[in-house]
Amino acid sequence: MGVVRARHADLGSGRGLGDAVVNPGKGPAGGADRDVQPGHSDHASAKIKVEVRLMLGLLAYDGSPDAQHAVALANALAWPSDSTLRVVTVVEPTSMIMVTPWSSGALKATLEVEAQALALYETAQADVVKRAERPGLRLESAILRGRPATVLVEEAATSGADVMIVGSRGQGTIAELVLGSVSAEVVEHAACPVLVARTPAVRRILFASDGSRPALAAEALLVDWSIFEGLPIQVVSVADVVRPWHTGIAPTMYRQVIEAHAKDLEVARADQDRVATSSAARLHEAGRDAHSLIRTGDPATQIIAAAAEDGADLIVIGSRGLTGLSRVLLGSVARNVIHGSAASVLVVRAEGDA
Structure with a gap:
């Protein structure tokens, strides 16, 4: 698997709850040239110089069934060698309770719930990363904190992502919505292309x-x-x-x-x-x-x-x-x-x- 680096901030410290890198490679910056032998060509001896553009993909994951479609599609894509796929989960913080002599128990319970949720997300992310492992693909994972749509849009901008992959719906309460509010807002505001996943692969x-x-x-x-x-x-x-x-x-x-x-x-x-x-x-x-x-x-x-x-x-x-x-x-x-x-x-x- 290679070197794994992990960082976990305190639950009350804001964004950056978790960050891990698996299979470190060259990363998405820059590009690589390769010689491609043309197939079925009358000039089989000719070589075409093709620039292979490395990519950085963000996979938004919240554990929902539709997020599984996004995972499947991300795994099916033929990522260029040495590209990076970063799995991002955003945890929306529980409303903090004002600390008073009689509310310490409620505050402790809130922090315990958040710690349990973080542990579940870390386990789920580790499974997603394991399923995505392949030679030549750099895998990263991060658990961030904040309003999901806002954090995902900011993450796409700051990371310089080439594409963000989202499920059509998330963990929202209205399951019959065709496009969830988080996905809709990400599509509306992300600077990079957004892939709304509904199929497990791309063939046509x-x-x-x-x-x-x-x-x-x-x-x-x-x-x-x-x-x-x-x-x-x-x-x-x-x-x-x-x-x-x-x-x-x-x-x-x-x-x-x-x-x-x-x-x-x-x-x-x-x-x-x-x-x-x-x-x-x-x-x-x-x-x-x-x-x-x-x-x-x-x-x-x-x-x-x-x-x-x-x-x-x-x-x-x-x-x-x-x-x-x-x-x-x-x-x-x-x-x-x-x-x-x-x-x-x-x-x-x-x-x-x-």
């Missing part, structure tokens, strides 16, 4: 593109991240033109309105066809197995349907599209896709949008 990818800055940033990740190597990618763009109301249109104008709508739809489909075709071509040129698809209708509905029809277990989408307000961190299409899809969803924002 649907990339939703509209040509916006976040979509182009997502496309760049599909090229840069070696975890997507060899996976088929369906690039889908959706032409969305609002249908005219039947009421309130003079009978003499109805035909003109319908013809104008058909023309607008034709133009929109041509625009989105260029977006999808160009994106698929760039991905293909970068060595990805990418194909394009055009659909018409409500973007979120069509993206979810396309993923289901293609059997995609991962949807990659920009945080907001061309129609999104610049002050909105997460657009309605991305939000609706996260809430409505059975597939895992990777949300990517453009640099400077966080």
Whole structure:
């Protein structure tokens, strides 16, 4: 297993309840070059110089059933050699009781409960780390204290994480929510891409593109991240033109309105066809197995349907599209896709949008 370092702060000392490092390696900083022999090439003797980008992934873990999906997906990803996976658990502190001569017993009981919870989380984390062990992957674990969503967003920013993996729901009290409040807030505010895990692996990818800055940033990740190597990618763009109301249109104008709508739809489909075709071509040129698809209708509905029809277990989408307000961190299409899809969803924002 290698060297293990552990640090446990006092329960009342705030963040940093536990920190452990397993299998220390080179770490995520920098990158490594490797020579790759092209497969099935007419020029078998040619070598392509590929830069392998090391990654730092944060795995948010709270012991919930949905967190187990996140663990399974993190373990299934083909992390580049010498990358780091950091398992982070955030313990929300119990409300402290004012110390008075008659409340010392209650304070002692509160601290005992917190100590028991910490011990349970440490045991659960150790199991997660053990399940994730593999050659070439540096594993870290940390138990932090504070408001979960806030601490996770701060941890992503301070650590320089490439991606944060979260379950769709946590240990909240309303189990029927499609996306838990912690996961939703992390998706909304994290500076790094956030992977909402619902599937145990990634075998097929649907990339939703509209040509916006976040979509182009997502496309760049599909090229840069070696975890997507060899996976088929369906690039889908959706032409969305609002249908005219039947009421309130003079009978003499109805035909003109319908013809104008058909023309607008034709133009929109041509625009989105260029977006999808160009994106698929760039991905293909970068060595990805990418194909394009055009659909018409409500973007979120069509993206979810396309993923289901293609059997995609991962949807990659920009945080907001061309129609999104610049002050909105997460657009309605991305939000609706996260809430409505059975597939895992990777949300990517453009640099400077966080």
